[in-house]
Amino acid sequence: MKKLLNAPSDLVKEALAGMALAHPGLLRVHVDPAFLVRADAPVRGKVAVLSGGGSGHEPLHGGFVGRGMLDAACPGAVFTSPTPDQILEATRAVDGGAGVVHIVKNYTGDVMNFEMAGELARDLGITTETVLVNDDVAVENSLYTAGRRGVGATVLVEKICGAAAEAGRALADVAALGRRVNEHGRSMGIALSPCTVPHAGKPSFELGPDEMEVGIGIHGEPGRRRAKLEPADRITEMLMHPILDDLPFQAGKDVLLFVNGLGATPLLELYVVFRKAHEIAAARGLRVVRSLVGPYITSLEMAGVSITLLQVDEEMVRYWDAPVHTAALRWGV
Amino acid sequence: MKKLLNAPSDLVKEALAGMALAHPGLLRVHVDPAFLVRADAPVRGKVAVLSGGGSGHEPLHGGFVGRGMLDAACPGAVFTSPTPDQILEATRAVDGGAGVVHIVKNYTGDVMNFEMAGELARDLGITTETVLVNDDVAVENSLYTAGRRGVGATVLVEKICGAAAEAGRALADVAALGRRVNEHGRSMGIALSPCTVPHAGKPSFELGPDEMEVGIGIHGEPGRRRAKLEPADRITEMLMHPILDDLPFQAGKDVLLFVNGLGATPLLELYVVFRKAHEIAAARGLRVVRSLVGPYITSLEMAGVSITLLQVDEEMVRYWDAPVHTAALRWGV
Known part of the structure; x- marks a missing residue:
């Protein structure tokens, strides 16, 4: 194993310390239990948006903490769910009196621990709503999942919910919007x-x-099949067709196209995939109105790519475009 | 070789096509010869800032094209200098009548071809100034270099020169500032x-x-020595001490600390390194006033890290903070 680390058990803690030092005006780190909150948390009267999950997918989720996106992120150990008390403490730290949205990727441990944290929060008088993300079309159930896995759409749900919360929307509205984003997003890697x-x-x-693994999960879980390596254009088709057929995406609609690097794949290759994915979307009559290319939800140093397609409406685009200031995603501010 | 590509000879061309599709309002791609310019180029009356070099270091340079940073980027084939005619055409495309700054990483081929392009531009009545970047303290001469190699400081020179040009500064001023940034920046990977x-x-x-290669070049050129893998904190010391001793950086000064991923190294590990680098800088009495963490000047899918330390003055910080809108670096807009 060749990695830049000290004791493996200190990796997440030391990385959080690094984030605190690198982004002092943006976020604060709480050490035990481990979570990050935006520097001005809690924001009085604003719905708070919180997410979390195992570490190893950076910049997700900690890199998305800041104005216009997440109020808090709870990092578990690598590929391990955060604990209920960790989520509860973060929920308390960001609650501004208007409730807290929990954005949860659909993995059994995450779902269970967020549910427990939600109940504990309710006992303390904090209202929470859960947005479950399950956008991966590759497999229906998997190693760590009942139902579909939550992958790339998580980034889009976090951005759009974060902007809606920033705009003063109510808890139920923010959660409903997050669910709508999830329902209209599909991914495969x-x-x-x-x-x-x-x-x-x-x-x-x-x-x-x-060889390559088609339909890989973000923890290295098996996908649909093992196959021989193919040219990038053929691989892009293998990802785009199941995505397009699943919603199904309809000609004439506007979409956001997100080509995500899983870790080790160079940006140069991601743009090659984006080019072909854009062509395939256009051939189906879809209008790519927004795009995102880069490593935003990774699997440590895995080489590979995932594609997320989100059928957007006017409200989603408006909140996508709204100012965001986080370590990994920033515009308009 | 496991990569997401079609024919290797089409990689750069296809990636540029992807960039054009992903960032339509931001940049325009010229196919033959290959270069990218900001969407509104040429900007009348403004000094233009242009850089280029072999591909494979993305987001450098194409990801830095846009308002407040580069007016144009010239990508060569992977790890291969752009040609003089390519640089000339890009120079012509962005010249707004106030001259063009060429930011050149110190590699023999790049230096030669930029010099030739500068002469050809002069024949056409376009004034150019060259800022040579040679910040790598690892080795004095190398496989592709007479003198030190240009690495991480390139990103900082491009940002600061781009902001100065955007602010309306004259050609000689922008070039002088770029040289000052280079002189006050040191890197090692x-x-x-x-x-x-x-x-x-x-x-x-x-x-x-x-094993690890200490002092690696961004094309995989040998560094100072081959060594046994060590813990991240020890590796960070191995990079920071030669950097700190070289300028030498003086207690009480302000610095920008840039921890750069070479490709495959996860963000989590980069923050572990940042934490230790920050501690070492602080122990020397340096004040880290700005920071940058992420893969900004890469070597395809190489695993590793480089550290760049820039001793900043008030003018550099002001231009660092100025709005920038590119594919890979964006704030304030």
């Missing part, structure tokens, strides 16, 4: 290489020198 | 794994399972 969880010390799966 | 140039099809060098 492919891996060219595995990744290594620091504690484990060896790759979570093996791929032959000419 | 380390590789945990090699990268593969698509045309070559195999890694450019080999590293044992417990």
